[in-house]
Amino acid sequence: MSPSRVPIAVDLPPYRLSGSVYGVLANHSSLLAMLGDAAYQPPYNAPPRAPVLYIKPRNTLAGPGDPVTVPADVPELEVAASLGIVIERTACRLEEATAIDCVAGFLIVNDVSVPHTTYHRPSIRYKARDGFCPLGPAVVARQRIASPDAIEIRTYVNGLLVQLQNTREMIRPIARLLADVTEFMTLSAGDVLCLGTAAPAPRVRPGQTVSIEIDGIGTLRNPFVGGES
Amino acid sequence: MKRARVAYAGAIHEAAPLELGDGTAGLELEDGRRLAESQVVWLPPFDVGTIIALGLNYADHAKELAFAAQEEPLIFLKGPGTLQGHRGQTRRPQGVKFMHYECELAVVVGREARRVGREHALEHVAGYCIANDYAIRDYLENWYRPNLRVKNRDGATLLGPWFVDAADVPDPGNLALRTYVNGELQQQGNTRDLIFDISYLIHYLSSFMTLSAGDVILTGTPEGVVNVMPGDEVVCEIDGLGRLVNTVVDDAVYGR
Numbered sequence: 001m002s003p004s005r006v007p008i009a010v011d012l013p014p015y016r017l018s019g020s021v022y023g024v025l026a027n028h029s030s031l032l033a034m035l036g037d038a039a040y041q042p043p044y045n046a047p048p049r050a051p052v053l054y055i056k057p058r059n060t061l062a063g064p065g066d067p068v069t070v071p072a073d074v075p076e077l078e079v080a081a082s083l084g085i086v087i088e089r090t091a092c093r094l095e096e097a098t099a100i101d102c103v104a105g106f107l108i109v110n111d112v113s114v115p116h117t118t119y120h121r122p123s124i125r126y127k128a129r130d131g132f133c134p135l136g137p138a139v140v141a142r143q144r145i146a147s148p149d150a151i152e153i154r155t156y157v158n159g160l161l162v163q164l165q166n167t168r169e170m171i172r173p174i175a176r177l178l179a180d181v182t183e184f185m186t187l188s189a190g191d192v193l194c195l196g197t198a199a200p201a202p203r204v205r206p207g208q209t210v211s212i213e214i215d216g217i218g219t220l221r222n223p224f225v226g227g228e229s
Numbered sequence: 230m231k232r233a234r235v236a237y238a239g240a241i242h243e244a245a246p247l248e249l250g251d252g253t254a255g256l257e258l259e260d261g262r263r264l265a266e267s268q269v270v271w272l273p274p275f276d277v278g279t280i281i282a283l284g285l286n287y288a289d290h291a292k293e294l295a296f297a298a299q300e301e302p303l304i305f306l307k308g309p310g311t312l313q314g315h316r317g318q319t320r321r322p323q324g325v326k327f328m329h330y331e332c333e334l335a336v337v338v339g340r341e342a343r344r345v346g347r348e349h350a351l352e353h354v355a356g357y358c359i360a361n362d363y364a365i366r367d368y369l370e371n372w373y374r375p376n377l378r379v380k381n382r383d384g385a386t387l388l389g390p391w392f393v394d395a396a397d398v399p400d401p402g403n404l405a406l407r408t409y410v411n412g413e414l415q416q417q418g419n420t421r422d423l424i425f426d427i428s429y430l431i432h433y434l435s436s437f438m439t440l441s442a443g444d445v446i447l448t449g450t451p452e453g454v455v456n457v458m459p460g461d462e463v464v465c466e467i468d469g470l471g472r473l474v475n476t477v478v479d480d481a482v483y484g485r
Contacts, residue, residue: 124304
C-alpha cells in the first residue's frame with residue numbers, strides 16, 4: 001500500500017521529485033487586470049491577500065512527450081505555462097533574503113485545465129485529471145539560470161507562438177513567494193512550486209502539440225489527443 | 230485488524246492495540262514489546278498518497294455554514310506536509326479568532342481505481358481511520374476555496390491512531406462520530422448522513438482521476454465545530470476505529 005514514485009522521465013538523480021506539485025493562482029499580474037472590478041465583486045469581494053495555492057496530484061504528473069488526453073465532452077483545454085521551482089531541502093519559514101538557497105533548480109510546468117470561468121470554488125475535475133501536469137524537460141540547477149525572476153516563457157501551439165510572458169511580471173517574485181508560502185506550509189526536497197502564469201491561458205484542441213520554451217531550461221513538448229467517449 | 234505506525238526507542242514499528250494489565254489502552258509492537266500509548270510517537274498509520282478532502286458533505290454542517298445544496302461534491306486536495314499522527318500538537322497562531330477541528334471518516338484506497346462503478350467501489354477500499362482536519366477560518370479567502378492557508382497548514386491534518394482493515398468495518402455507512410474538547414462532547418454525527426457516500430465518492434473521483442493505493446478520502450465533517458484555544462485537548466472518536474487525540478498549542482512552542 002505504499003505510494004509509488006512518480007513514474008515520469010523527469011524524476012532523475014540528482015534532482016528527485018517528491019511528487020508534490022503546487023500551483024499558484026493570480027501571481028501573474030494579468031489575471032487580476034483581466035478581472036478588473038469583478039475581483040472586488042461577489043463571490044470574490046477582494047483580490048487575494050495571501051498566495052492562493054492549489055495542488056496537482058500525482059495522477060496528473062506526466063513527462064515530456066507524454067500525450068495529454070482532451071476529454072471527449074470538451075472541445076479544448078487550457079495550457080498554463082509556468083516556471084517550476086524545485087525545492088532542494090526542507091523549506092520552513094524562509095526569509096525572503098535567503099529563500100533562494102532552498103531551491104535546487106527549475107523546470108517547465110504545463111498546468112493543463114478544462115476551461116472554466118470561476119476562480120471561487122472550481123471543481124477539481126477541471127485540474128486534476130490524469131496526465132494534466134506535464135513537467136520537464138529536465139531540472140536545471142539554480143546556478144545555471146542567471147535571472148529566474150526576469151526570464152521569458154514562450155508557448156507554441158503547432159509551432160506558432162501563442163503566448164509570451166516574463167517572470168518579471170509576477171506579483172510575488174520567487175523569493176517572496178517562497179517566504180509567504182513557507183510561513184504556513186513546509187515544502188520538502190523534490191516538491192515543485194509553480195511561480196504562476198499569464199491569463200488568459202492559450203487553448204488547445206486534440207491533434208495539436210504544445211511546446212513551452214524557457215531559455216536555459218529547454219522545451220517541454222506534449223501532443224494533445226482526443227479522449228474516449 | 231488494527232495497525233499503527235509508531236516510533237519507539239530509535240526505530241519505527243508496526244503496532245497493534247492491547248489492553249494493559251491496569252485496564253488502560255496500550256499497544257504491542259510487532260516484536261512483542263508492550264507499551265503505554267504515551268511511550269511512543271504516533272505517526273500517520275499508512276503511507277499516504279494523494280489527500281482528497283470533502284467540504285460540506287453533511288447536510289447539517291452545510292446548513293451550519295449557510296451553504297445551499299450541491300450538485301457535485303466540493304472537493305479540495307491537501308499536501309503531505311500537513312499530516313501528523315495521534316497525540317500530536319497543532320499550532321494556533323497568535324491573534325486568530327476561529328480555529329476549529331473537523332472529525333472525519335478517512336477512507337484509504339487499497340488498489341488502483343479508474344472509472345469504477347458504485348457497485349464495485351468498496352472493493353477498492355483497503356481500510357479506514359479517523360481524521361481531524363483543522364481549519365483556521367480567519368484565513369479564508371474567496372479564491373480557490375478553501376485555500377491552503379486555511380486547510381493545509383503544517384501539522385493541521387491528523388490521521389490515526391489506527392489503520393483499520395475494511396474487513397473489520399462491516400458498515401462504513403453507519404458509524405457514529407464524536408468530538409470532545411477537554412472532555413466535553415461538542416460534535417456528533419453519523420456517516421449515514423453523508424450527502425455523497427463512500428461508493429459515490431470513489432465512483433465520482435475515479436471518473437476523472439486514477440486513484441492509487443495509499444490515496445485517502447476525508448469524507449467531511451458533521452455540525453458542531455467550535456473554536457479551540459491553546460491548551461485544549463481535542464479527541465475525535467469514530468465507532469470501531471478508536472480515538473484520535475490532539476492538543477492545541479500556541480506560537481511560543483514554535484519559537485514564534
